[in-house]
Amino acid sequence: MLRAIIVDDEPLSVKRLNRILSESGTVEVCGAFLSPLEACQYAEENPFDVAFLDISMPEIDGMSLSERLTELHPSIHIVFVTGYDEYAVQAFEMNALDYLMKPVTAERVARTLDRIRSRPAAPAPEPLFAVRLFDGLRLFRQDEERILLKMRSPKTEELLAFLIYRRKVSREEIIDTLWGGLEPEKAHKNLNSTLYYIRKAISGAQLDNPIKTYRKEIWIEEKHIVCDLYRFGRLVKQIRQGQGTAVLPLIEQAVEWYTGPLLNGKGYEWADAYRRQLEREYTQLLELAGKIQLERGERESALHYFEAILKLDPLREDVSLEAIKIYIAVGRMNEAIRHYYQLEQLLQQELGTQPDPRMAEMIRIAIR
Incomplete structure (x- = not known):
């Protein structure tokens, strides 16, 4: 059927x-x-x-x-x-x-x-090369066996991660980024040998090679790869094109894909700016989801998103204000008071300031 x-x-x-x-x-x-x-x-x-x-x-x-x-x-x-x-x-x-x-x-x-x-039946799909860049770097074959791929060296891992991040890049940019301190001839040899070991690891797992080269350019052919970074990016684009509450399921899915900072723990300097950009996009999604849930009257669900933002940036007073409003509205007074005092202490330690006076006033009115 x-x-x-x-x-x-x-x-x-x-x-x-x-x-x-x-x-x-x-x-x-x-x-x-x-x-x-x-x-x-x-x-x-x-x-x-x-x-x-x-x-x-x-x-x-x-x-x-x-x-x-x-x-x-x-x-x-x-x-x-x-x-x-x-x-x-x-x-x-x-x-x-x-x-x-x-x-x-x-x-x-x-x-x-x-x-x-x-029409003739389509053949069973070939297993894909799965790459997870959020919260570290994990490589495996996406099928029932989920065979893990191990790269030959840390530099081999870094080159693969850089290619997936850039999608299409010149050999010169790769060398400047990963082998900037070497003589040109040696740098080119290192690039070629490292590419060889990446391809060897992928073919050893019986996967189609997603890395393509032509003259001075190297790129990733996305049809051979399943990547959390690519999925997250597509969802963000769809969310920006959508309107109102219809985007909430897409936000929930994007939030699930974002499991932590890009290439967390790897220490790749070239990824720092993009890592911060992705974290901002993730935070914006959390904030949008929280606002949509508030509009729908789903306070507890909204609170879930606001608390996730505060884990990333506990100094966000605007988000703390929304969280305290919800704590009070749903009868969680002790948590409202505790949150206020924790924020007060943190702001004093970090910035030498006091919380928005509206927070204290809301709590004062609520406990009368």
């Missing part, structure tokens, strides 16, 4: 297509989404065979969504569904399997399903 998802911002269209597919007896609708962002989140974690996509949607149009979905699942079939036939040529330029006009009919959907079944 085919597994399908439907993405359309019109509830009636989703309901109609869901019914037709379910009644076909050959399709399991495993997800029906009004929000493309929620569909992306689902696709990150779940397999499926075919996606029925509306083309004209407010958050992400169907064309862009199809690119994101096929990036995650290269073998899926894409079927566009729309009320405007002027998109037909563009749809087939995107290599869509089919194009359905609204309102869809059972007969027309049946022909689409026949086309899907007539």
Whole structure:
């Protein structure tokens, strides 16, 4: 049985297509989404065979969504569904399997399903090279065995991490960054030999090599790699394109991917600025999630995000103010008072200042 998802911002269209597919007896609708962002989140974690996509949607149009979905699942079939036939040529330029006009009919959907079944089955996906750069550096083969990859030396690890971070970079920049103190000839030899040992470790794990070279450039071919840094970056981009509470599931997923500072404990100076940037982005996501949860009346959930921010930056008085408001609102007075006094002591030690007087006033009023 085919597994399908439907993405359309019109509830009636989703309901109609869901019914037709379910009644076909050959399709399991495993997800029906009004929000493309929620569909992306689902696709990150779940397999499926075919996606029925509306083309004209407010958050992400169907064309862009199809690119994101096929990036995650290269073998899926894409079927566009729309009320405007002027998109037909563009749809087939995107290599869509089919194009359905609204309102869809059972007969027309049946022909689409026949086309899907007539296609040869896609081969089982090859295991991918998995890289985790947050909170250290971990390398393994992403399959049931999860074989760990060991690099030959710390410099081999550093070169691999640098290539994944930069994605595409010149040999000269690599040498300036990693072998800046050596004579040019020796530096080039070190680069070539270190590349050789990286490729040897990857091929030894029976993985496709993601490192490509041409003349003076070296780059990472992302289709052969699963990287937490890349996943986090894509989610941040989707969140920035989204609106309102619809982005909350994506924020939650991005927060899960960010398990700690970039390359934590490795001491790579070239990563310092980017590490700080990522931490700022992570903090901004926590803050946005906290505000969304407050708007929804979910105080405890909002508090979870505000407390996570304060673990990173305990001097954030604006966040402490929000946290104390929530402690008081949910009846956790002792924690409100304890938080205030801890902040007071910390500000005095670090900055020689006192907390925002609004905090003390809120507590004073609450304990009357």
